[in-house]
Amino acid sequence: MNLPSFLWLWKIAAWSMGLSLLAYLLLAVTGFWMLRVRTSGSPPFFSPITGGRGGVRSLHYTIGISMISLVLLLLAIGIVGTLGHFGSLGHSSHLVAGLIVVVLVLLSAVSATQISASRPWARPLHIGTNIVLFVGFAWVSLTGWIVVQKYLP
Ligand code: HEM
Ligand code: HEM
Numbered sequence: 001m002n003l004p005s006f007l008w009l010w011k012i013a014a015w016s017m018g019l020s021l022l023a024y025l026l027l028a029v030t031g032f033w034m035l036r037v038r039t040s041g042s043p044p045f046f047s048p049i050t051g052g053r054g055g056v057r058s059l060h061y062t063i064g065i066s067m068i069s070l071v072l073l074l075l076a077i078g079i080v081g082t083l084g085h086f087g088s089l090g091h092s093s094h095l096v097a098g099l100i101v102v103v104l105v106l107l108s109a110v111s112a113t114q115i116s117a118s119r120p121w122a123r124p125l126h127i128g129t130n131i132v133l134f135v136g137f138a139w140v141s142l143t144g145w146i147v148v149q150k151y152l153p
Helices: 007-039 056-086 094-114 122-151
Strands: none
Touching: 007 056, 007 122, 056 094, 094 122
């Protein structure tokens, strides 16, 4: 593949990353909104967590699935682009950063599906994973921004 040096592919990566960060922000807002409603002791029928009244929970879930899709797209773009250009992987710490972010996002998603009264460990795991994910996102963005420089004209 000898298209204008993969620049178009890294542009998609940059846009997807912007959308992922936006999704993360919205997940943080809706997540902590649910947490506040749950711990404020308001009657359950007014609670948006149950999916009635505004359905903040299903909004949180939908944005979550969008963020997972974007991160998997970024993984695919990164691997395809790197293999296409070099024929091998592992040219910088961006690889480790990318893989860690993918693992964290999947762990966050799996722990989210486990949140229930009978599994008290799931909610702290979900919230903890997402706090670490913030650092992961910063790291993958920084290293991605550095490696993309060599493709710029
Ligand atoms: C990976 C995608 C994500 C999915 C699929 C997801 C899904 C869920 C689900 C199903 C719940 C349980 C709601 C409940 O019934 O109590 C939940 C809770 C929560 N999520 Fe997420 N979430 C995701 C990402 C995030 C992110 C990135 C953050 C924050 C930065 C976040 C913050 C929270 C918080 C704080 C709660 C606890 C709400 C409470 O204590 O009631 N989530 N999430
Ligand atoms: C969640 C976000 C991301 C994931 C999971 C991810 C994943 C990956 C992976 C696994 C590789 C292969 C690295 C290697 O084998 O050395 C890669 C390469 C690459 N990614 Fe990302 N990436 C992400 C975000 C970004 C961003 C925001 C940019 C900037 C536009 C970017 C630009 C690149 C570039 C330019 C390469 C080629 C590496 C090189 O030439 O050394 N990535 N990505």
